[in-house]
Amino acid sequence: MANDPSSLTEPRWLRWLLIALAVLVMGVLVVLPLGMVLVAAFGDGFRAWWSALAEPDARAALRLTLFTVAIVLPINAVFGLLTAWAVTRFEFRGKRLLLAVLDLPFAVSPVVAGLCLVLLFGSHGWFAQWLAAHEVKILFARPGIVLATLFITFPFVVRELIPLMQQQGAEEELAARSLGAGAWTMFFRVTLPKIRWGLLYGVLLCGARAMGEFGAVSVVSGHIRGLTNTLPLHIEILYNEFDTTAAFAAASLLSGMALVTLVAKFWLERAHGDAIAASHGKH
C-alpha cells in the first residue's frame, strides 16, 4: 500500500477516514448487538444465567434444536453431494434451470415456506386425510420442524460443493476408473478426500442456519412448551413474557454457537483455503 503511487490510491487522510467509517459501521451494526446479548445475559449474574438455561423448558428447547440439526445436516450433506456430483460431472438438458431452482430457498421468505407446509400437512392440507387415517402427525410436531428446517437449509451444502467440484474437474476420477476402480472405491479414495473440506464448510454454514431458523419453524411448530419449542422460539416466548434475562441467556447460548461457527469457518478458510471453493480461500 505504501508503495502505491498517489494516483492509484486515495489520499492518506481519505483512506483512514474510509477505514474508520467501515469500522464504525461494523461496530455499531454488528458488534454492538453481540455485546448487548452478553451484557444482558449476564446482567443478573452468572447464577441467574445458569438457572435460566437449566430450567426444563430451556433444556427441552435446546434438545429439540440439536435433534433437528442432527437430522438435517446428514440429509442435506448426502443429497447435496449426490446433486453436486450429477451437476458437475455430467451434461444434461435443463441443468441451468436446475441450478437456478437450487437457490430458491435462499430467496423465499421463511414464513412462506412454513405456510407451504401447512397447506400440505395442515388440517385442510393436501395430505390431511391420509395423515389422519394413518395417525401421523407432522404439523405442530417434530417432523414439521425438521421439514421446515430442511427447506430453509436446502441449498447450503450443494451450493458450496458445485463451484468446488467444477473447479477440481474429473481427471482424477477418470484416472481411477481407467485403472479399474469400482464406483465406491473411486468415491471414497478419490472424490471424498478431494472435497472433504468444502463439504465441511457447507455443513458448517448449514448447521448455523439450521439451529437459528425461526420464521419457518415458528409457523409449523405450534409453540408447545417442552415439546415443539426450539431454542429460537423459546427466546421469543421468554422475551414476550418480559423475562429479558432468561431470553438473553438462551440467546447467549445460540450466539456462542454462532461464534464457534465463525471461528471454524475462519480456520477452514485459512488452513484449507485451497481445498474449499476458490471464492472463500482468499486470505
Next chain:
Amino acid sequence: MTETAADIAAPVHRPTPNPLPGFGLGLGLGMAWLGAVVLLPLLALSVRAAQLGGDGWLRVLRDARVLQSLKLSFGAALVAALVALLAGTLIAWVLVRYRFPGRRLLDALVDLPFALPTAVAGIALTAIYSANGWIGRIVEPMGLKIAYTPVGIVLALVFIGLPFAVRTVQPILEAMGRESEEAAASLGASRFTALRRVVFPELLPGLLTGFSLAFARGLGEYGSVIFIAGNLPYKTEIAPLLVTIRLEEYDYNGAIAIAALLLAASFACLVAINAIPLLFAHERRRLRRGE
C-alpha cells in the same frame, strides 16, 4: 469418396460414453430430494393461490391492512438493500484495498449477521435502540425514534443484508486487476474519474447482484424484524407477519394471497440474480465487437 490419410488420422469426434458412475443415482435422488423438500410445498402454495379466483384475490387486495403491509415490506427492503449495498461496498473496498491492524478480524465479523440466529439479532437490536437502550437513550431525546418505527425495520434489514452485499462485491474487487486504473491514471484521469469510469462499471454487475440478494432476503425476513418493528397494523406490520396473523385467524385465503405475492417477488429476484451475469456478458461481447 475415398478416405485420405489425413481423414484417418483426424480425431474421431464421436461422443464417448462418460465412464464416471452415478449419474442416474445422483440426478434421480437429487431431484427427488429437491422435489419433496422444496418444489412440492411451493407447488401447493401456487395451486392454492390459483384457486383463489378473481373474487378471492380482489378481497385480499382491497384490504387496506394488506396493502399497507406490502408497501412497508417492499419499501423497507428496498431502502435497506440500498443502504446495505452502500455500506457493504465501503467495507469490501476497505478490506480489499487497504491494509490496517484488525483487518482480518473485521473480515471475519462480516459473516456474523449471517451466523447469528435472527431471533437473537432481533431482541439484541431492540434492546439497543429502544428508549432506554444504549443508542436509543442517546438518539431519542434528539427526536429520532428507531425501535417500533419503520426506521427500526430498515435497520434490522440492513443488518441482515450486509454480509450479502460485502460478499458479492469483495471477490470482484479482489479479482479486478489494477491495470485499467493504472492506464486511466497514466492518461491523466483524476482518481475520481478513474473510479467512476473504470472501477464502477466493472463492479456494476456485482452491485446489482448484491442488491437483489439483500432485497430478496429483506423482503421475506421475519425473525430479526418482528421484535423491533412494534407490529402495529397499518404502521409497522410487515407482510410476512401478516401471513402468520391470517393463518392464526384461520383465514387461509388471506395468508395464501399475501404469501403468493411474496413468492412471486422472490421468483423475480431469482430471475434477476441469474440474468444479471448473462446480460453483462452479452454487453461486453457487444463492446468488444465494436458495435
